[in-house]
Amino acid sequence: xxxxxxxxxxxxxxxxxxxxxxxxxxxxxxxxxxxxxxxxxxxxxxxxxxxxxxxxxxxxxxxxxxxxxxxxxxxxxxxxxxxxxxxxxxxxxxxxxxxxxxxxxxxxxxxxxxxxxxxxxxxxxxxxxx
Amino acid sequence: xxxxxxxxxxxxxxxxxxxxxxxxxxxxxxxxxxxxxxxxxxxxxxxxxxxxxxxxxxxxxxxxxxxxxxxxxxxxxxxxxxxxxxxxxxxxxxxxxxxxxxxxxxxxxxxxxxxxxxxxxxxxxxxxxxxxxxxxxxxxxxxxxxxxxxxxxxxxxxxxxxxxxxxxxxxxxxxxxxx
Numbered sequence: 001x002x003x004x005x006x007x008x009x010x011x012x013x014x015x016x017x018x019x020x021x022x023x024x025x026x027x028x029x030x031x032x033x034x035x036x037x038x039x040x041x042x043x044x045x046x047x048x049x050x051x052x053x054x055x056x057x058x059x060x061x062x063x064x065x066x067x068x069x070x071x072x073x074x075x076x077x078x079x080x081x082x083x084x085x086x087x088x089x090x091x092x093x094x095x096x097x098x099x100x101x102x103x104x105x106x107x108x109x110x111x112x113x114x115x116x117x118x119x120x121x122x123x124x125x126x127x128x129x130x
Numbered sequence: 131x132x133x134x135x136x137x138x139x140x141x142x143x144x145x146x147x148x149x150x151x152x153x154x155x156x157x158x159x160x161x162x163x164x165x166x167x168x169x170x171x172x173x174x175x176x177x178x179x180x181x182x183x184x185x186x187x188x189x190x191x192x193x194x195x196x197x198x199x200x201x202x203x204x205x206x207x208x209x210x211x212x213x214x215x216x217x218x219x220x221x222x223x224x225x226x227x228x229x230x231x232x233x234x235x236x237x238x239x240x241x242x243x244x245x246x247x248x249x250x251x252x253x254x255x256x257x258x259x260x261x262x263x264x265x266x267x268x269x270x271x272x273x274x275x276x277x278x279x280x281x282x283x284x285x286x287x288x289x290x291x292x293x294x295x296x297x298x299x300x301x302x303x304x305x306x307x308x309x
Contacts, residue, residue, distance in 0.1 A: 011290050015233050016241030020279050023248050027275035034269050051263025108266035110258065112214075119266040 039105045044126045045077070045084040048117040053129045056121070059084065059103070072114040084109065084118060144296065145192050148180040151292075152196050153203050155180070160208050172251060172274050174281045179288035182226060182242050186289075187298045190227035197223050217257045218250040225249035239293075243286025247278035 044056040049070050057066065057079060064079040065087070075096060076088040085101035086109055096111035102120055109118045156177040163174065177200050185193035197219045205212060226246040229237060251274040259267045292298075 007290075011238055011287065012240045013236060013238045015237045016244070016286075019229075019237075019241045020244050020283075023244060023275055023279055027272045027279075030275070031272035034272060048262075048264060106266055107269050108264065110262060110264075110267055112258065112262065115262060117262050117264040117266065119264065 034106055035104070037105070039122060042123050043082070043103075043105065044121050044123070045079060046119050046121045046126060046129070047077075048119070050115045051117075056126045056129070059120070068116065070114055070116065072116075075111055075114060075116060077118065084120065086111070086118075089114070141188055144298065145184060145188055145195075147296070148184050148192075149196055149199050151180045152177045152200050156200050156203055157207060160204075172277045172281075175247060175250070175285060176288065178222075178243070178246055178250075179285040179292060181223060182239060182246065182285060182289040183292055183296075183298065185223070185227050185230055186239070186242065187293070190223065190231075193223045193227055194220075213261065214254045214257050218254040221253040222246045222250035239286040239290040240283055241286075243284075243289060244279055244282030247282035247285065248275060251275065251278050 043059045045059060046056045047054040047068060049068075054068075057064070057077075059079060059082040061081055066077045066079075068075045068077055073090045074088075075086050075091070078085050078087045083101040083103040086096040086099065089096050089111060091111050091113040093113065096109055096114075096116070099109045102109055102118075105120050105122055105125075107120050110116070159174060159176050181193050181196045181200075184196050201212075201215060201219060204215065223246070226242050226249070229245045230242055233241075252271070255268055255271050255274060259265055
């Protein structure tokens with residue numbers, strides 16, 4: 001057996017392939033549940049701070065800018081083309097700014113230093129907060 | 131010097147080399163690859179290759195020591211957040227150690243690497259969902275699991291190649307068995 005063959009035989013054993021397959025199948029099932037569930041109707045950007053629901057903003061085509069000020073700092077939320085994103089933040093890691101935009105139900109933007117979570121929810125889900 | 135004392139010194143010296151490699155690779159990844167945007171919170175974790183090697187060669191104790199060394203480096207050098215890496219790292223090292231001791235020579239570097247990466251990411255996502263009281267954070271978990279398989283394979287391959295370079299072999303009941 002050549003060197004590459006020996007490497008593959010010793011590196012990837014049957015149990016290794018089994019573990020990789022189980023994780024890939026789990027990812028596939030979760031993706032179907034989270035990513036491909038159908039939705040219709042008006043969607044909202046829901047803002048949570050410290051796990052508490054603060055407000056919901058309907059997604060829209062036109063540009064909308066909103067400043068979210070908390071005791072932890074400030075995030076600037078933008079809505080455009082039915083998508084939500086964080087334009088600016090004074091947080092440490094800027095992960096919320098780098099997350100990009102979200103537009104599907106259950107998607108979220110997280111700003112851990114500001115304890116801020118923005119999720120996309122449908123009207124029924126928003127109604128439960130009121 | 132007795133044979134036992136010599137073995138102990140050799141183990142500590144090789145573990146120290148792995149410790150240095152953990153710090154170097156953690157800092158290299160942070161400063162050179164830190165700008166790459168990926169699914170939220172998911173990193174390659176190249177340093178994990180040497181933690182894998184420490185677990186396989188020297189046992190779980192050394193795996194945890196190297197992990198805490200990496201955590202300390204993160205706090206001092208990069209002001210990294212503590213809670214999520216702490217939870218993820220402890221569960222990851224525990225999972226890799228458990229799977230190594232359960233399957234022994236039936237499992238290789240690939241399976242241990244993937245297990246460690248998946249355990250780390252699942253724990254970080256659950257910790258974030260709990261601490262921020264939002265299940266919506268789990269939305270990216272499928273992507274994180276896919277990346278776990280990819281990055282776990284990379285760290286497993288690095289661990290395997292390093293074991294060859296450092297001439298390390300797997301411990302098996304006091305005897306050394308090449309894997």
